[in-house]
Amino acid sequence: MKKMKKVLCMLLAAVITVSMGLAVGGQEAQAADKLKAPKAMRCGIGQRNWNYVKLPIASKTDVIKDIKVYKGKAKTKNVVIKKTYKSFDETNPYERYSVYAKKAGKYTVKYNVYNGKKKGKTQKFTVHAKGYGDAISTVTINKKNVTKFNANYYPSSSYYTSKSKIKIKFKAAAGCKIKKITMSYYDKDGKRVTKNIKNGKTVKLGTYAEGYSSDYSWSREAYARTTFTVYYVDRYSQYQYEDGEMDSDTYYVYKKATKWYKPSYED
Numbered sequence: 703m704k705k706m707k708k709v710l711c712m713l714l715a716a717v718i719t720v721s722m723g724l725a726v727g728g729q730e731a732q733a734a735d736k737l738k739a740p741k742a743m744r745c746g747i748g749q750r751n752w753n754y755v756k757l758p759i760a761s762k763t764d765v766i767k768d769i770k771v772y773k774g775k776a777k778t779k780n781v782v783i784k785k786t787y788k789s790f791d792e793t794n795p796y797e798r799y800s801v802y803a804k805k806a807g808k809y810t811v812k813y814n815v816y817n818g819k820k821k822g823k824t825q826k827f828t829v830h831a832k833g834y835g836d837a838i839s840t841v842t843i844n845k846k847n848v849t850k851f852n853a854n855y856y857p858s859s860s861y862y863t864s865k866s867k868i869k870i871k872f873k874a875a876a877g878c879k880i881k882k883i884t885m886s887y888y889d890k891d892g893k894r895v896t897k898n899i900k901n902g903k904t905v906k907l908g909t910y911a912e913g914y915s916s917d918y919s920w921s922r923e924a925y926a927r928t929t930f931t932v933y934y935v936d937r938y939s940q941y942q943y944e945d946g947e948m949d950s951d952t953y954y955v956y957k958k959a960t961k962w963y964k965p966s967y968e969d
Contacts, residue, residue, distance in 0.1 A: 739813075742828040742938050744875060745781075745801045746835030748853050752802040753835050754786070755827070756940050759797060759815055762790040766797050769813045771829075780804045781829055783811065803831030830876055830938070837936045838880075838951050840873035860954045862925070866909070868955065870930065871902040877938040881948055887928045888912070892963040899930075907955060913962030925956035 887908020911923035
């Protein structure tokens, strides 16, 4: 009789353990279903212009499978998605993927999160593929697009001109909104002057470059630099903005110097 009771107790314990495992698995599958992929992201054309996306999972044992890409309703191989990292963070686990496109366009990516053999609901997000995949898609100086897409190289953020004034305009990509633009340069005393400017307006560039002097020599910068900083909010960014927080990109315009200031450390 004692052996029978012991066997029954062991069977009951096994049933409870399996039931708890199924319950936990079911809870994790339900948790995965509640997770949402980012609504959209942007990437560039060609492998060198990839961007990344973080896809949330409910637990570190979950796995993302069945990744498919669509152009409209048709499947396509024009977007390449590769897993590059898996976070095992207890609070916010995720898998990170690099994404780039072979052709420009708007695509839909669908996938499923698996907990063991349990398949979660299909998740999806939109990929906007164009040019270099930057939030600031175009920079125009004196009506010339200086960021025109070329698959063989990435554009520089530095530009040279012989003009004392330029008309500069920044165009934001879809999902991005420009909040403000500043320009800065050095005055004759070597102090940085910063001012807000309107997008697409003509501005006067800085004229002073840095000069170096000592008891033995004198040298000076060849070009005066004016710095333009574009502040924006990007709805497609993986970063979670705090109130009032913004991203920024910086561009430099150089003009041959004719005047020089003395560095402050030599004052």
